[in-house]
Amino acid sequence: MVSTKFINQLNDKYKIKFNNPKLLEEAFTHSSYANEHPHGTRDYEKLEFLGDAVLELAISDYLYRHFSELNEGELTRMRSNIVDTDGFAEFAQKFGFPAEINLGHGEEKAGARSRKTLLEDVFEAFNGALFLDQGMNAVEHFLHLTVYPLIDAGKFDASRDYKTDLQEFLQQDGPVKIAYEVIKEEQLPSRFIVQLKVNGKVVSQGTGHNKKAAEQEAAKAALAKKG
Secondary structure, eight states: OOOHHHHHHHHHHHOOOOSSHHHHHHHTBOHHHHHHSTTTOOOSHHHHHHHHHHHHHHHHHHHHHHOTTSOHHHHHHHHHHHHSHHHHHHHHHHTTOGGGOBOOHHHHHTTGGGOHHHHHHHHHHHHHHHHHHHOHHHHHHHHHHHTHHHHHTTOSOTTOOHHHHHHHHHGGGSOOOEEEEEEEEETTTTEEEEEEEETTEEEEEEEESSHHHHHHHHHHHHHHHHO
16 A cells, blocks of 8 residues: 555645545556455556656657757657666655555565666556546646756756767777667567677667667666676
């Protein structure tokens, strides 16, 4: 169950009060918990699917209106940096979401509460629930208080293209063969897993809501290994 403390925090800090509390509860319910409590308990996956689209639209609109000096490629890179797993997981952590997640016993023991991909999912599901409960204006209000100030502060660099950075790093001493391969694609929620090979050798993997985002994550992971 979502705690009273969290519900009060939503109201006090963000002026958010759900008309349908069941949507809020659903947004924080992992499938492992729903499987252990099958009678009327729904997990967040459909809300995550909706929230993914809502957030992409809201953030795209904000970037288009407030960063008119950037071209299409730069806007795309900035949006990718905002909506990637690290970005949304960081937001979820910052706003106290982890403690509210309903997990099954196995996932709890496995430490899923701190898993970035799960925190990303819950952040998206929360915004999907908020959209259903109160519409796009409520989502925009929440983002103006939480995410947009970080964008304005320059936290997400539009110029960072991990694929290009990796290519330049690897080709310092001559040409290399870099290949990105989709090894898994899930439809609901949309998720791609991409494998990165350098000269035929697997060096990293990346996960994203589309192929481009997954490739960027794979390149980012490879750069992190290079130190």
